[in-house]
Amino acid sequence: MQPILFDIENLTHCYADGTIALRNLSITVKQGKKIAILGNNGAGKSTLLLHLNGILQPTNGTIRFKGKEVKYDRKSLLSLRKHVGIVFQDPDSQLFSANVIQDIAFGPQNLGLPKEEVLRKANPFFKLRTKKTRAIAGVLAMDPEIVILDEPTAGLDSYFSKQIMKVLDHIQKQGKTIILSTHDVNLAYQWADEIIIMHDGEILCYGDPVTVFKQAHLIRKAHLDAPWVMETFQFLVQEKFFSANEAIPQNKEELFQKISSIKSWNLGKISG
Ligand SMILES: Nc1ncnc2c1ncn2[C@@H]1O[C@H](COP(=O)(O)OP(=O)(O)O)[C@@H](O)[C@H]1O
Ligand SMILES: [Mg+2]
Incomplete structure (x- = not known):
């Protein structure tokens, strides 16, 4: 039995304008898994992911990381973010520099890692060369235990998408936990160990890909298609x-x- 990393209980998130983006959502995330969060635009995927490294705070409910409730002071957040790296949906909000090396080294240097170690960690990812892939490389170079990626393949051609998925498979085999969001049912079905289907701020179902996609009525409710392999x-x-x-x-x-x-x-x- 793998240890539990995140234990989320009754999480509700209400944005300043009154939009309820997450409704009373509960889930646990175990170590070493490849997890895909699937759902259409507005389902609440990004909002959920932004809670996992403390960028957003729950309006209601609790988030525990390795058994301890997440705290939001500077020191606690820095410590959480050493373990949990996030690649945002929009690479522009991640990249502050036009220079690839600086982009990739920015993260680890922020955490106070020595330059040599930074370059060693960043090196395998230099071949990744679009804005999005550079954002991903920057986060991977920080070597977080848990890697969160918000729509990592959106807007990329299939060559780069496959490269990214290969890199993610590689680091998962080294013991990392990967959580990504996508609306690509085929990618999720073939790649993930576990799938979370979200719709309108709720989790409709959660489990291994086959079990999840067998529940055709829930897939329809989430406005998703069946994966072509299964169909x-x-x-x-x-x-x-x-x-x-x-x-x-x-x-x-x-x-x-x-x-x-x-x-x-x-x-x-x-x-x-
Ligand atoms: N900063 C924000 N302020 C107000 N509403 C927001 C904000 N960000 C997202 N939302 C709303 O919250 C809901 C969930 O959005 P989001 O988490 O971005 O979904 P997804 O990532 O699945 O597309 C949507 O209704 C969206 O319009
Ligand atoms: Mg999103």
Whole structure:
């Protein structure tokens, strides 16, 4: 059983203009997971993420980090932010400098890390070269235990998106916890260990990708589509290429493997 990093209880957030962005939301986040928060524009994803490193404070409810309630004095926040790095949705709010090296070194230097260590940590990410990827590199260079990314692939072409996801997989394998938001159901379905579906400030469901996307009525309620891998597989089940008991594939490779197995039976559709 992995230790719990965040324990959020009955979190409500109301912005100054009266908009209620989060409604009585509760969730726990375990260490070492790849977590995707899915939801349409305005669902509350950014608002939730901004609470995780203390940029926003709850209007109501509590947030515990490693068992201790988050405090908002300067010292407590600095300590929280050493553990929890965040890449904002808008890279402009992250990048203060036009110079790549300065951007990447800015974070660690802020935390008082020596220059040599900064460059060593920043180095693997120099090849990431758009505004967004530089913002991501800047946060990764701080080497936080938990990396939060608000729509990391939005507005990027598929080449850069894949590069980012590769880097994230790599650091997760080193024991980090990754929490990202996206409205890309295919990315979330194939990448995540756990998915949180948000809609109108609430969590509609939470769990492993297959379990979450099987709840078609909730996916519809959140105005999301089914992932193509799952939809294709479900069509093949409906057409009786597979039995309904067959495990649902979670990615393209698993789906293709199952389709190849049909050929090896050499008789097409199963009976019944
Ligand atoms: N600074 C703000 N002031 C007032 N309302 C806001 C502010 N930021 C976001 N909202 C509102 O809060 C709700 C949730 O927004 P947000 O967390 O940005 O959702 P998402 O990231 O899922 O698109 C939306 O209704 C949005 O318009
Ligand atoms: Mg957002």
